[in-house]
Amino acid sequence: MFDYRQYALRKIATLGPQYFPFADIATGDVPLSRLLRLSLFQVTVGMALVLLVGTLNRVMIVELDVPAILVAGMLALPLLFAPLRVLIGFKSDAHVSALGWRRVPYIWKGTLYQFGGFAIMPFALLVLSGYAEAIDAPRWIGLSSAALSFLLVGAGLHMVQTVGLALASDLVPEEDQPKVVGLMYVMLLAGMTVSALIYGRLLENYTPGRLIQVIQGTAVLTVALNLFALWKQEARSREVAARMMVTPKQRFADAWDALIMRPNATRLLVVIGLGTFGYGMADVLLEPYGAQALGFSVAETTRLTALLATGTLLGFGYASRALVKGGDPARLALVGALIGIPGFTAIILSGFMVGAPLFLVGTLATGLGAGLFGHATLTETLRMSPKNQVGLALGAWGAVQATCAGIGVALGGAIRDLIVGLSATDGLPSHMPYNFVFTIEIVALTLAVVIAFPLGVRARCRHHAKGRLRHPSNPDQTSVEVT
């Protein structure tokens, strides 16, 4: 009998790669399938982020009746670990293993912590909320165990992401790194979007049993996906192991000095911080702004998030293409931050005139800018990092990025709530609090552009020089390199 399933699968397999922006990643020893498999660790990171920031935020306040201030404090705990990413990256760079492994041990440890945190989290939350007999239990049991579970998940998530990205960049040659960066970002976005939909559906009818199932299911899925992602990725090598044994131990302070002393290293980190802060603040505010200032329905605000994600995907796609063709990441980061300024201006103006169409254009623009900026700054970080310090450089990137994004999201919400509280008495228009936050974002992005400007200009000079040096007889080459 004709096997339709096999036929369809084979057709899709032959059809797929040519419409895929990352297909030509398949260099000799690392095929696309292997990189796709590795990128699953980003899906687990996305799942954890959505569960913490989105789902549990709501469940703890609405269903479990935990005070909002306590919830905010608990959810901020994973953020405490973000600066430690630098240390994790450094340790994985300097790891000594008889197997020649540098990355796998840390991803495995991170996975264990993530699993452990999720495994005790539902019970900790139930005890915290005084479920059944726990109402008589001393308060500190619930508080400390919930804090511990959030800390474990946060620690694990930061470890897995930092070291996982380092492993991915170890696997491919430098000219292919933009494509890997794009792939990793897309998988994070996909993981967050899909899991947000699934969590929303699963927890629609909340019961304590369902909460336990969902969180522990996440724990099992995290271990399964990370193991699958990690399988046979990092080569076991006795030569590397022998080299690790004789390499003198480097102190963290020395490694950090070496990293930060390179030209423009600090400048790049400041730009990453400001840009991520600017774009991060908008994430949670676009939906309520659409609803309150422009009167969007619930379904329409959901589509708004889809539009933002579409813009971000376009940004990733364009950045991957442009950077592989030889575009400069520093200049692209500049463009990414620049797009956000008219984007947010359009969003602010939409409250006064034109309305929805202008708002949608602004949303798409900010999504695009965030995508370009995220991709380009990560690629630039990888380009600038010395080969033996990839983990440390990614740790620094992640520490700045995660801290600033977290502060941005928290601050955006806090400022809005504060001004909403004020304007309720004064009778200010409903878009006022949002416009205040959007203005802060414009200021942050403008600062990022100003500080990033020398990076972009220097990159242009560098490229001109390189093009001329390499091809003295071919003037066309110069213009190709610059684009």
Add this chain to the structure above:
Amino acid sequence: MSDDPDKVWPTGLTLREAEEVHSYLIDGTRVFGVIALLAHILVAVSTPWLG
């Protein structure tokens, strides 16, 4: 194979390599053990069994 004194039969790993693999197993078991203990205590606090 088995005449190399440094290699552990039957995997062909050296002693140091085998010990490292073993250390991951031991660490994992410890972490899982502590997590399981904690989870049981928390469940017992909210819905006690055996009394």
